Amino acid sequence: MDLFSAIKDRRSCRNFSTEALEDTVIERILDAAVWAPSPLNMQPWQFTIISSEEKKEEVFQEAERCRKWAVEASGWKWLNNYTVDFLKAAPVIVLVVGDSKKTGVDMFQEEGSVGYQLACGAAIQNMLLAAHAMGLGSLWFTFFDKQEIRKIFDIPDDKTPVAMVCIGKTAKDPASVPRKSIKDKVTYC
Amino acid sequence: MDLFSAIKDRRSCRNFSTEALEDTVIERILDAAVWAPSPLNMQPWQFTIISSEEKKEEVFQEAERCRKWAVEASGWKWLNNYTVDFLKAAPVIVLVVGDSKKTGVDMFQEEGSVGYQLACGAAIQNMLLAAHAMGLGSLWFTFFDKQEIRKIFDIPDDKTPVAMVCIGKTAKDPASVPRKSIKDKVTYC
Numbered sequence: 001m002d003l004f005s006a007i008k009d010r011r012s013c014r015n016f017s018t019e020a021l022e023d024t025v026i027e028r029i030l031d032a033a034v035w036a037p038s039p040l041n042m043q044p045w046q047f048t049i050i051s052s053e054e055k056k057e058e059v060f061q062e063a064e065r066c067r068k069w070a071v072e073a074s075g076w077k078w079l080n081n082y083t084v085d086f087l088k089a090a091p092v093i094v095l096v097v098g099d100s101k102k103t104g105v106d107m108f109q110e111e112g113s114v115g116y117q118l119a120c121g122a123a124i125q126n127m128l129l130a131a132h133a134m135g136l137g138s139l140w141f142t143f144f145d146k147q148e149i150r151k152i153f154d155i156p157d158d159k160t161p162v163a164m165v166c167i168g169k170t171a172k173d174p175a176s177v178p179r180k181s182i183k184d185k186v187t188y189c
Numbered sequence: 190m191d192l193f194s195a196i197k198d199r200r201s202c203r204n205f206s207t208e209a210l211e212d213t214v215i216e217r218i219l220d221a222a223v224w225a226p227s228p229l230n231m232q233p234w235q236f237t238i239i240s241s242e243e244k245k246e247e248v249f250q251e252a253e254r255c256r257k258w259a260v261e262a263s264g265w266k267w268l269n270n271y272t273v274d275f276l277k278a279a280p281v282i283v284l285v286v287g288d289s290k291k292t293g294v295d296m297f298q299e300e301g302s303v304g305y306q307l308a309c310g311a312a313i314q315n316m317l318l319a320a321h322a323m324g325l326g327s328l329w330f331t332f333f334d335k336q337e338i339r340k341i342f343d344i345p346d347d348k349t350p351v352a353m354v355c356i357g358k359t360a361k362d363p364a365s366v367p368r369k370s371i372k373d374k375v376t377y378c
Contacts, residue, residue, distance in 0.1 A: 001191070001192050002190070002191065002192070003190050003191070003192045003195045003319065003322045004221065004319070006192045007221050007318070007319070008221075008224050008240065010224070010226075012226055012320075027371060030371050030374070030375060031289075031371060032193065032196050033198075034368045034369070034371065035199070035368065036314060037199075037201055037314075037329050039331065041366045043368060043374075046374055046375075047376075048375075048376050049375060049376070049377045049378070050378055051377070051378075052378060054245075055378050066294070070294050073297040074294070074297055104332075105255070105259050105331065105332055106331065107263075108259060108262040109334065109335075110334075110353050111336075111349075112354065113304060114306055115331060117272035117306070117307060118306060118307065118310035118313075118331075118351065119308070119309070119310070120307070120310070121306070121309070121310025121311050121314070122307070122310050122313065122314035122317075124307075124311065125226075125310070125311035125315065126196050126303055126314065128226065129192055129196070129309075130193070130196070133192045133193070140311075142293055142294065142295065143293075143294055145298065145299075146298075147300075153378070162361075163307070174275055177230045179223045179224065179232060180223070180232055182216060182219050182220060185219070185223065185234060185235055185236075185237075186219060186236045186238060187235070187237050188236070188237075188238045188240070188246050188268060189238070189239055189240075189241060189342070
């Protein structure tokens with residue numbers, strides 16, 4: 001698939017078919033992920049492939065807990081009707097974990113280390129594009145508490161659960177969401 | 190260009206031709222950027238297109254200051270020989286600024302807001318891929334102090350200078366850097 005088509009036509013999918021994916025499909029998506037750039041090429045990412053019903057249920061429960069908590073914390077009414085059932089439907093959820101020790105010069109800076117997480121963001125974008133190019137739906141999901149996810153997957157405190165990427169065949173075509181005009185986003189100097 | 194070729198053949202370029210780029214080229218790269226996903230589709234990015242010699246010089250001076258400081262802070266000897274002259278050679282530097290108010294549920298969470306920066310990371314990856322597909326070199330650059338960049342570009346404290354993306358024709362083909370095997374990066378559960 002052409003790069004620009006992949007970028008423009010990718011959508012966030014929240015309706016997955018439960019049909020299983022071949023291991024080679026996931027491997028190709030991860031191979032795309034690791035060709036993202038990272039500070040000093042430290043490749044600060046790790047991937048946990050979640051496909052067992054048991055672990056998906058644990059992720060679902062944490063997302064539901066987080067959603068209910070967030071309804072109170074945010075006052076966002078739409079959250080009352082937001083369901084995270086796609087976490088159980090998607091055949092694969094890839095948990096992307098960043099290593100805070102593998103970051104750039106910001107490890108010495110006042111505002112703290114985020115370079116390793118940004119690199120994970122780039123790797124995730126590659127994953128979403130690769131999934132789309134392979135005819136699959138995907139979702140970048142962050143509705144969880146990092147500390148709870150550390151407990152479920154036995155992740156030490158110096159590593160950060162950055163996001164989960166749900167991947168599977170789409171059960172319903174995702175809607176397009178519009179973008180603001182570039183003109184509103186750019187200044188020149 | 191095919192998506193997977195773009196992902197695998199993109200390189201970090203540190204040798205740019207000073208030849209100017211057409212505005213339409215930069216617009217196409219920014220159009221790719223904004224099709225990245227973001228929490229609640231809040232599109233938390235702003236772009237400052239730096240092409241004046243004066244502003245590029247200010248960026249160069251800050252990067253040099255940061256480099257010299259980092260030599261002491263890090264003990265990384267390679268930094269003594271690292272030059273940031275590419276900041277003056279590249280015809281365009283795009284400063285990507287994230288808006289911390291346009292983030293996801295993590296605005297209520299203990300470990301703080303990073304969703305808006307991750308979205309900027311995805312947008313930057315789109316920019317690098319788009320530049321490569323258009324035959325251009327690019328570099329994701331973060332060797333600066335955020336507070337200094339805020340001063341130079343008059344950016345308020347609630348916005349974060351996430352990275353600079355240098356873009357231009359390559360003066361020398363960038364080297365490929367290897368990646369670790371996927372096997373070392375993946376666990377299954």
